[in-house]
Amino acid sequence: MRTIFRKKRGAPRFEYQRSVHHFMYTLIVASFLSCGAANVAMATDKQPFTVRDALQTTRFMVADQHAKSIALSPDDEHYAAMLIRGSVARGGVEAEIIAGGLGSLEAAKPYTVARLFTRGLGATILGNGAAPDLLLPTLNFPVWIDNERVAFLWEDDKGVHQVAYANIKTKRWGFLTASDNDVTWFAAGPRSTLVYETKRKYSLGRSNQMFQHGFTVTNQEAYSLLIGAVDGATAQEIAWGAREWFVQRSASTPFHATEVSAADRGVNYYPYAWLERPVVSPDGRMAVVSGTVRAIPQPWNRYEGRLLRQYVQSSAHKSISSEPSPIQEFFLVSIDKATARPLWNAPLPFGTAISWSPDSHSIIAWPVYLPLDSHDKDGMAGNAVAQIDVSTGKYQKLPIPGVDAKEIEGVLWPDANTIEIELDDEHVKRMMLQKHAGQWVQIDGAHLVHPETRIRVDLHQDANTPPALYAVDARTGQEEMVFDPNPDLRTNFTLGKVKFIQWKDDLGYTREGRLFLPVHYQPNHRYPLVIQSASGDRHEDFSLYGRGAPGATLGPGGPVYLAQPLANQGIVVLEIGTPPAGYPSSEADARMRGYTSAIKYLYSIGLIDCARVGIVGFSRNGWHVEYALAFSGFPFAAAIADDNIDSGYFEAAMMGWADRERRDGSEPFGAGLKDWLEHAPTFNVEHIRAPLLLMVTDSFAGKAAPLAMQWEMFSRLRHLNKPVELYVIPNIERGDHHPQNPTQLLALQERTMDWWLYWLKDERDPDKLKRQQYAAWDRLRILRDQDAKLPAPPYLQWTAAPKRCTGGKSC
Structure with a gap:
């Protein structure tokens, strides 16, 4: 017996053989069996893990894509970290600054320096006070000001974000700025020098x-x-918010800040800096920051990188000259003169970092694009490591392979002509370079001069082991857990086993995903499946939601990715990452082929029931999900698209046609409209049969957010009597694309859980307050069943050929 699903226009054809299994599939099933048996044994006397439990766990604030969690003091004698946890009872999010010593294992045990609290709500309609910016990974990592104080961003009693400090010795905290507008980033230097950016009030x-x-x-x-x-x-x-830069020479009160005059600088509206952290020079006279320019040089189109090219191309078509672009570049800020200028003629790739030379004459930057005159392969791809003279902008590429440039965690300068580079490796790899005859050359690593601290402190974790802070004595090798932020995860709750799996798609490409098995997994039983569409992540990270860092892995997270809570409800969850580089199809089609091939693979090994497969996507991945619903031909049992783009015509018109070519191949005018009609999910909703839950969380348009975000998809499906629901979280005017408020998250995530249990397991929450919810879904079930009886409509091939009038003349 076999079940066949087909899709038009060359999409994958599925043929599932129930009776035949390859030998390797048998081995995999056996592996699942052993894992499942272990899970059952360990689950005894533990309670099921819920959505509410997940958001009240604790996570470490991380600094970057390497998930750095610990900040070392300048003298290497102390460390500090920030903890984030949700509190349902308080209706907000608790933050904690902890610190410890590095002189002994005992001293490494952390103590609390400061406790903070925020409701975690999004910005107001005019863009002020977005508390999630204080809580999300990589956005607010603590920075040492001196050997006693760490600085970070926090909200004052008016809700304005300021630069705050916490003293690890006095255990007191306070503010270093008194800005009228939100501070978005800062850099601290000698003599309490601050360089920071604020939003301009509208x-x-x-x-x-x-x-x-x-x-x-x-x-x-x-x-x-x-x-x-x-x-x-x-x-x-x-x-x-339009942005302004300020310099502040002293932390004494009253605070006095001077606005920076920035030459050739446009509006820096991008919410996440492409430079990991602005840095003040050792002499305290300069800082390197990232900012945008009004006019992007068109030759930058020659650089590699899909997003960079598309932004450069779209900038040439902007009808409003003042409209900013997210493309950023280095700016050099003179703290003495309160001025700024571009450092050199090259854009920044996302996640660039810098290190100043001891003499303050140059920086080492990685990974970076080099100016176009370099004609360097790594430089054109944004994978170079370069030394840049800050006074002239002249540069020199360092002999470091591009593949290593992205793995650099830090650069140390024993002197102005010697650097020690630390790479993110399982065992921390280091290399040393010296300048000889004006050229950087790599020297024997045996001569590394940076002294190891006696005690190393870091998080230890893996996909099945929650993170805990460990201290290691470098002299004796003795290791000790000094802090477990979530002891209940190890002792009180059941968690599904996590595996990383690989399979081949219909084009022969290897795909991979993070698989969460049900808590009480049993062999020879087929389970419901939820596919979570996300971006790539770190495999070594533990995650309650699906993704590893730099996503939120514990605490207030998600927002609609619920891997471990679903595993506790007997549902298999597969988190699928990005397609391999150079994949020979469009972005959405490449993602769809990953979903459908994963279903085929998991069915072939006897793990899932193809009649009970759901799929969910957040943000850009929501568009990928809607594309799969419209074009895959697979009968998904249910789907969710959360706070997402949909690549629709209405959306493009609302955005002023910005980003118009990126998703559907061409402009929606003239002959280009043919591509939109054939490839945009919103123009093909008649092919969507799965019940679809659309969600809105972002507050940027206030109460009109549902109209701005999801209207075309919702209205077209609703008009055709398709099973669709549009849900808006509580207090949408203080919502956020990445909500952190526990009340909003509970409403969002519990509805998500109810949706999956209703459609995949035919289960209902007995809560009387949810009767109206289930009554509405029962009506959607009727619409689904009625729609299933109708013949599948054909996919239409449109034409852009000129229209002919009577007599053969063009109209």
Whole structure:
């Protein structure tokens, strides 16, 4: 017996043989059996792990894509870290600054320096006070000011984000700035020098006057009009704020800050800096930061990198010259003069880091694009390591392979002509380079001069072991756990076994994913499956939600990825990452082939029931999910798309046609409209049969957020009597793309859990307050069943051929 699913236009054809298994599949099933038996034995006397339990766990704030969690003091005698945990009872998020010594294993046990609290709500409609920016991974890693104080961002009693400090000796904390507007990033230097960026407040005052007297629309994107901004300000400027830079020479009160005059600098609206951390020079006179320019040089289109090229190309078509671009570059800030200028002529790849030379004359930067005149392979791909003279912008590439450039964790300078590089490796690999005759050359690693601290402190974890802080004595090799942020995860709760699996898709490419087995897994039983579509992550990280770092792996997270809570409900979860580099199909099609081939593989090894497969995507991945629903031909039992783009015509029009070619191949005008009609999920909703839950969490358009985010997909499905629901989280005007408030997260995640249990297991929460929810879903079930009786509509091939009138002439 076999079940066959087909899809039009060359998509994969599935043929599942129930009776035939390859030998290796038998081995895999046996492996699952042993893991499942172990899970059952360990589950005795433990309680099921729930959504509520997950958001109240504790995670470490991480610094970067390497998941660095510990900040070492300048003298290497202490460490500090920030902890984040949700509190349902308090309706917010608790943060904690901890510290410990590095002189002995006993001293390494951490103590609390400061306790902080925020409700964790998103920004107001005018873009102020986004608490998730204080809580999300990589956005607020503590920085040492001196050997006693660490600095970080926190909100004051007015909800304005300021630079705060915590003293590890006095255990006191306070603020170093008194800005009227949110501080978005900062760098600290000698003598309490600060360089920081703030959002500029936006007012609807001028727009309100224009409404009274009449006006001509100048905004090309409509999102700003939804909130009443008609004065030309874009939605990006309103939601994220136009930015201003300041320098502050002393931390003494009253605070005195000077605004930086930045030459050739446009609006820096991108919410995450492409430079990991701005850094002040050792002499305290300069800082290197990242910022945008108004006019992106078109020759930058020659650099490699899909997103970079698309942003450069789209900048050439912008009809509003003041509309900013997310592409950033290095700026050199003079702290003495309060001025800034571009450092050199090259864009930044995401996640660049820098280290100043001891004499403050140059920086080492990695990974970076080099100026186009270099004609260097690594430099064109954004994988170079370079020394840049800050006074002239002249540079020299270091002899470090591009593959290593992305793995550099830090650069140390024994002197101005010697550097020691630490690479992110399982055993921490180091290399040393010296300058000879003006050229950098690698020398024998045996001469490494950086002294090891006696005690090394770091997080130890793996995919099945929750993170804990360990201290290792470098002299004796003795190791000791000094802090477990989540002891209940090891002792009180059941958790599903995690495996990393690989399979081949229909084009022969190897795909991989993180598989969560049900807690009480039993062999010879087929389980429901939820596919979570996400980006790549670190395999070595433990995660309750699916992804490893730099995503939120514990604490307030998700937002709709619920791997371990689902595993506790008898559901298999597969987190699928990005396709291999150079995949020969469009972005959404490549993701779809990963989903469908994974289903085929998991069915072939006897693990899943193909009649009970759900799929979920958040943000950009929500578009990938909707594409799979429209074009895969696979009968998904249910689906969720959360706070996502949909690649639709309405969305493109609302955005002023920005990003218009990236998703559907061409502009939606003239002949280009053919591609949109054939490839946009919103133009192909008649092929969607699965019940679809659309969710909105972002507050950038206030109460109009549902209209801005999901309307085209929702309205077209609703018009065709398809089973669709559009859900908006509580207090949407203080929502966020990455919600952190426990009340909002509980509403979002518990509805997600209810949705999966209803459609995949036919189970209902007995809570009387949810009767209306299930009554609505029962009506969707009727619509689903009615839709299933209708014949599948054909996929249409559109034409862009010129129309002919009578007599053979073009109309």
